[in-house]
Amino acid sequence: MANNDLNDDFKGPRTYVELLKEILSPEFETHTTREQSKVEKNVLELCKVKKPLLSRNRHISYLKKSITNLSKNYEALDCSRPWICYWTLHSLELLGERLDDDLCSNVVQFLNKCQSPTGGFGGGPGQDAHLASTYAAVNALCVIGSREAYNIIDRQKTYEFLKSLRTDEGSFHMHVNGEMDIRGVYCALAVAKLLNIYTPELFKNTEKWVAKCQTWEGGFAGCPGMEAHGGYSFCGLASLVMLNKSNVFNLSAFIRWIVNKQMRLEGGFQGRTNKLVDGCYSFWQGGAFPLINSILAAESKTKNLEAYWMFDQKALQEYLLICCQDPFGGMLDKPGKNSDIYHTCYCLSGLSVAQNSPEKVVIEPSEVNAVDVTHPVYNIVFETAMKAIKYFSSLPLPEK
Amino acid sequence: MSSDNDEVEVSPKRERKYSSSSTDSEYVDLEADSFDNLDEDVHYHSKLHKRMSEQTFIPISEREAWKDVVPIEQDDGPNPIVAIAYSAKFKETHDYFRAIVKAKEKSERALNLTAECIWLNAANYTVWQYRRDILRELGIDLKDELKFIEMMIRCNFKNYQVWHHRRVIIEWMNDPSQELAFTAAILEKDDKNYHAWQHRQWAISFFNLFDNELEYAEQLIEKDIRNNSAWNQRYYVISNTTKFESDVLDREVDYALDKILEAPSNESSWNYLRGIMMHDKDGGMGYNRSILKKCEELYNNNCRSPHLLSCIIDISQERISCNDPKDSLFHTDKALELCTDLEEKYDKIRKKYWKYISQKISEKVKSTA
Numbered sequence: 001m002a003n004n005d006l007n008d009d010f011k012g013p014r015t016y017v018e019l020l021k022e023i024l025s026p027e028f029e030t031h032t033t034r035e036q037s038k039v040e041k042n043v044l045e046l047c048k049v050k051k052p053l054l055s056r057n058r059h060i061s062y063l064k065k066s067i068t069n070l071s072k073n074y075e076a077l078d079c080s081r082p083w084i085c086y087w088t089l090h091s092l093e094l095l096g097e098r099l100d101d102d103l104c105s106n107v108v109q110f111l112n113k114c115q116s117p118t119g120g121f122g123g124g125p126g127q128d129a130h131l132a133s134t135y136a137a138v139n140a141l142c143v144i145g146s147r148e149a150y151n152i153i154d155r156q157k158t159y160e161f162l163k164s165l166r167t168d169e170g171s172f173h174m175h176v177n178g179e180m181d182i183r184g185v186y187c188a189l190a191v192a193k194l195l196n197i198y199t200p201e202l203f204k205n206t207e208k209w210v211a212k213c214q215t216w217e218g219g220f221a222g223c224p225g226m227e228a229h230g231g232y233s234f235c236g237l238a239s240l241v242m243l244n245k246s247n248v249f250n251l252s253a254f255i256r257w258i259v260n261k262q263m264r265l266e267g268g269f270q271g272r273t274n275k276l277v278d279g280c281y282s283f284w285q286g287g288a289f290p291l292i293n294s295i296l297a298a299e300s301k302t303k304n305l306e307a308y309w310m311f312d313q314k315a316l317q318e319y320l321l322i323c324c325q326d327p328f329g330g331m332l333d334k335p336g337k338n339s340d341i342y343h344t345c346y347c348l349s350g351l352s353v354a355q356n357s358p359e360k361v362v363i364e365p366s367e368v369n370a371v372d373v374t375h376p377v378y379n380i381v382f383e384t385a386m387k388a389i390k391y392f393s394s395l396p397l398p399e400k
Numbered sequence: 401m402s403s404d405n406d407e408v409e410v411s412p413k414r415e416r417k418y419s420s421s422s423t424d425s426e427y428v429d430l431e432a433d434s435f436d437n438l439d440e441d442v443h444y445h446s447k448l449h450k451r452m453s454e455q456t457f458i459p460i461s462e463r464e465a466w467k468d469v470v471p472i473e474q475d476d477g478p479n480p481i482v483a484i485a486y487s488a489k490f491k492e493t494h495d496y497f498r499a500i501v502k503a504k505e506k507s508e509r510a511l512n513l514t515a516e517c518i519w520l521n522a523a524n525y526t527v528w529q530y531r532r533d534i535l536r537e538l539g540i541d542l543k544d545e546l547k548f549i550e551m552m553i554r555c556n557f558k559n560y561q562v563w564h565h566r567r568v569i570i571e572w573m574n575d576p577s578q579e580l581a582f583t584a585a586i587l588e589k590d591d592k593n594y595h596a597w598q599h600r601q602w603a604i605s606f607f608n609l610f611d612n613e614l615e616y617a618e619q620l621i622e623k624d625i626r627n628n629s630a631w632n633q634r635y636y637v638i639s640n641t642t643k644f645e646s647d648v649l650d651r652e653v654d655y656a657l658d659k660i661l662e663a664p665s666n667e668s669s670w671n672y673l674r675g676i677m678m679h680d681k682d683g684g685m686g687y688n689r690s691i692l693k694k695c696e697e698l699y700n701n702n703c704r705s706p707h708l709l710s711c712i713i714d715i716s717q718e719r720i721s722c723n724d725p726k727d728s729l730f731h732t733d734k735a736l737e738l739c740t741d742l743e744e745k746y747d748k749i750r751k752k753y754w755k756y757i758s759q760k761i762s763e764k765v766k767s768t769a
Contacts, residue, residue, distance in 0.1 A: 032626035110481035216675025227632040
């Protein structure tokens with residue numbers, strides 16, 4: 001196709017004058033527009049002075065510190081320690097960095113302490129098993145990718161844990177007697193697919209429940225009736241892709257909703273209509289585009305577009321590199337916020353998506369800015385996911 | 401935050417400046433509760449608690465009532481990873497918690513201990529679950545529990561566990577009488593709070609409290625026409641009560657068009673219009689006189705909101721077999737022209753999307769020709 005006219009990605013970054021044209025000028029002010037205008041002002045300030053360059057080494061040293069020791073301020077994440085492992089390891093891998101083998105082995109042994117005797121992983125040693133921690137632990141172990149890492153996972157018990165969380169409708173609780181929403185479906189599917197413990201009966205009718213979460217706007221909500229939301233939309237779409245049931249929802253409504261979540265001035269994504277940009281949605285929203293492409297390619301209606309994703313890949317990279325990097329390492333939500341490991345992981349994952357369309361789009365200098373390719377379903381490096389899938393597919397299915 | 405020191409911080413407990421609508425990223429860390437935004441009210445509550453506990457706090461090991469219990473340390477293994485530098489109080493409280501869980505103790509003191517753990521980390525789902533087990537076993541008066549959970553939600557209103565706990569307690573009590581006022585109070589502080597809306601919807605559906613909800617959603621839209629959560633609530637109420645029967649649909653189209661006129665660049669009202677018209681049985685937006693008329697008026701008055709242009713483009717596709725005159729605003733030729741305008745002028749960030757739509761229209765034109 002005529003890519004050159006399609007793709008502004010090959011022109012330079014947007015100029016300051018071009019950005020000024022995108023400033024919000026609301027018909028009348030409300031709380032929403034006042035908050036939006038503040039963000040635009042901050043973004044413009046930064047665009048004036050900063051260049052889009054990835055501070056790779058600073059992020060690496062920030063992440064390497066956090067894998068062993070965390071300050072008291074992380075007490076609030078005391079039930080998310082497998083998450084911290086995953087966010088850190090995945091971020092490092094995107095940046096092309098690996099921990100040494102001893103340290104990897106320590107991570108494996110620590111995660112094993114979080115594994116519950118009844119299956120699944122908890123947020124820390126001795127805690128009840130939780131579906132989100134299980135997803136995070138499995139992803140972290142796949143990133144490590146050693147036999148030791150793969151083999152500590154009790155697949156049979158993980159299967160039983162997943163089964164214990166399933167509802168009659170096909171949705172999943174996050175833990176026994178815990179809350180139920182679309183995250184549960186995504187985490188259960190991702191774990192089951194990676195570990196080769198997926199069975200059709202475990203996910204019977206799940207696609208119907210997920211489809212009910214699609215809203216009048218086109219995105220997915222956490223549960224039926226609620227508002228379309230970036231994180232939940234990713235969970236919904238990725239789940240349908242894993243179930244191979246992408247025909248049960250309204251794709252064009254989804255596309256319309258999600259393309260409109262990219263902010264015209266900032267270049268990053270918002271999570272919901274009329275909310276503010278946040279770097280983490282670079283992945284939650286951005287990650288949906290490779291999935292959209294694969295669905296469209298399967299329908300083979302858009303052969304011409306498949307070289308790129310259907311959003312402005314360059315504008316997203318600019319937002320991430322200009323507005324979301326902490327000068328001392330780590331990445332963040334929006335200018336003025338503090339960096340943290342969660343945002344570091346999802347900003348880098350979004351950066352990876354923005355760069356790695358079939359025809360790559362890396363803003364210059366590409367040797368500084370390029371990061372590795374993430375798998376848009378699991379959000380671990382593509383090769384890493386493939387290696388894990390290959391390994392576990394050689395193991396037998398669990399007993400039902 | 402500067403992190404050029406030895407430790408990394410995520411700073412959930414630090415003094416920060418908060419704005420109520422600052423972010424909803426915490427919903428999607430899939431677990432979540434870590435970056436909760438507090439407001440002044442909550443600062444007040446947490447400071448109050450802090451002051452109280454500083455004045456009265458006695459280490460558990462020095463308390464008479466706990467003399468018989470041997471605390472159990474967390475087993476991180478020989479080479480701890482992501483090891484948090486717990487405060488002495490955090491460590492001790494959790495060590496005792498592990499001891500009572502191990503002993504399967506369900507007692508008044510155990511209940512109080514779970515509260516102490518929760519004050520330190522409201523995201524500890526294991527503690528919450530154990531607390532519920534105790535409540536059941538001891539048959540505690542749930543009215544007190546409701547007061548406790550109200551306080552905890554006010555201090556951590558972007559946390560999954562606190563809202564889930566409230567839901568379970570309300571189910572046990574089978575009394576939803578406070579839920580509308582309570583969620584309204586939270587939404588007063590943060591009118592797009594996802595958890596509060598979700599809890600409210602659950603209570604409304606579970607106990608059939610739809611009566612005045614349309615008015616409530618409308619009030620919030622009046623307060624901020626761009627509050628998309630309030631628009632969602634409007635849709636939710638109607639789809640669970642009157643449904644979008646044709647008279648309701650007519651009324652809602654008028655409502656949406658009024659709001660569009662007030663703020664043509666507001667995505668929420670355009671999305672709502674499109675969303676409700678999915679229920680239309682007369683052919684959709686392209687056959688609705690009010691919508692067609694309003695779009696023409698706006699366009700002729702030089703409104704170039706991308707949402708208006710997008711709506712006109714959709715209409716042209718619905719009307720593809722109507723043989724509209726070539727110079728009509730709703731002819732596909734015009735739609736293709738608008739796609740180009742959007743790509744080049746009015747909606748540059750979505751250039752690839754408009755290329756895609758324009759291509760789809762061309763294919764459609766070819767196949768209907």
